[in-house]
Amino acid sequence: MRYTTLFLAAALPFSACKKQEPDIQNLNGGRIVVMGHGGMGIHSTYPLDSPAGVLSCLSSDADGSEIDVQLTSDSVLVAYHSGDLSEGTNMSGPVWRHTWAEIQQGRFTGVPYTDHHIMSLDAFFGHVDVHDRAISLDIKLHPDGTPDAAYYGTFINAIIRLVDSHSFSDRFYIESQSPQFLSMLKERRSDLKLFYYPPTFEDGLSTAQTLGVFGISIDMNKISADQMASAHAQGFWVALWNAESNSDNEEAIRLAPEIIQTDRLDHLIGLLD
Amino acid sequence: MILRAVFGFILGMFYIGLIAQGSRQHLVADSSSVPRNTIYLEVLGAGGLGSLNYERIFLDKSRFMAGARIGVGSIHFTDFTRRFNPDLLFPAGVFLCYGKRIKAELAGGTTITSIVYPDPEDLKPARRSEIHGWAAIGMRYQRSANGLLLRLAYTPIIEFGVWRHWAGASIGYAF
Secondary structure (H helix, E strand, C coil): CHHHHHHHHHHHHHHHHCCCCCCCCCCCCCCCEEEEECCCCCCCCCCCCCHHHHHHHHCCCCCEEEEEEEECCCCCEEECCCCCCCCCECCCCCHHHCCHHHHHHCCECCCCCCCCCCCEHHHHHHHCCCCCCEEEEEECCCCCCCCCHHHHHHHHHHHHHHHHHCCCCCCEEEEECCHHHHHHHHHHCCCCEEEECCCCHHHHHHHHHHHCCCEEEEEHHHCCHHHHHHHHHCCCEEEEEEECCHHHHHHHHHCCCCEEEECCHHHHHHHHC | CHHHHHHHHHHHHHHHHHHHHHHHHHHHCCCCCCCCEEEEEEEEHHHCCEEEEEEEEEEEECCEEEEEEEEEECCCCECCCCCECCCEEEEEEEEEEEECCEEEEEEEEEEEEEEEEECCCCCCEEEEEEEEEEEEEEEEEECCCCEEEEEEEECCEEECCEEECCEEEEEEEEC
């Protein structure tokens, strides 16, 4: 009896550590698409959206990567997150004020002694086979937010050139905060899976209905389980982002989205393995 | 690239020479007031994110002390394809100290780096070596007997020809 008790006491921690298979009710058959935020996320020693960061993400067991996209003044799509290049690089000013040749001269200034550069999406996808990977392009438009149909048109042309030049899977997504941009893009290419990136869930749901997009991409702190169910009931996929910590990953899984873009990639992969 | 490697090799030999010179003096006459050897871990500092270092004192007169250090650090042990292929950083330099237990420190040197990046031609892992500079101004606590070493310093880095503010803290054992 004493030995049985001892055995049970010893076995308890192991049974407690066993992974719980989450019961996920979503529109992807209960499966969550795992993506790194800008590659390996904000905590990584690789800069966000850098070639090394995105390649490291694609070399993991993640489904794929989210990549932030901006347009240079000479219409080259580049991967960069912030509104001003002074955030994390040795350059300054918005991307759209610089040519690709100028952007190429800059470098990320994260970890000392490292020399990572901003990448052109066309060059990147020219070298990396992503035909079976999930890729989500987060379109970062004109930083002042002014709707500009001509600028949007140039951006859309560049995206269509990219999509037509490379072999992407059916898990290729495009996210934008601008309903006008999404509407213009949908008019040109109705086959693309577009996500509206709203300031609030209510705005997201109503605008997604109006635009007829594929889904909603939203900060995980701005959506409840009931709202998730409501989006699903109306047929919208939901991509969650801002999963910055391990506990955020666990909370994001509980919300049962179709996609999680995480800053703690290896942890999320481990949870869903 | 070859010139850079040759320059790095010569610098490395210079620091090792200084350390060796310290050893020779130690054999000839030992009038030191502090232990001559120290192993310490530096967080941030000249090694970037961190480094493990060995330093050797080769001059110790009154309250003045001079020596050389050499270390090794890393950023990633695996490259972006997740294979073992570590980034290597070798901070090395010389330092001057003045004081008793708590000493002011002035130092300078180079960090030779060998870091793996995606090759722009095909995005495959490619190792690149570079030489950067660093300086340090700070304080250290070091007793005259064997034991604890503590350092805190402002350690600006000159990387790719550009000045960068940086700092470091160290803990080690002197013997």
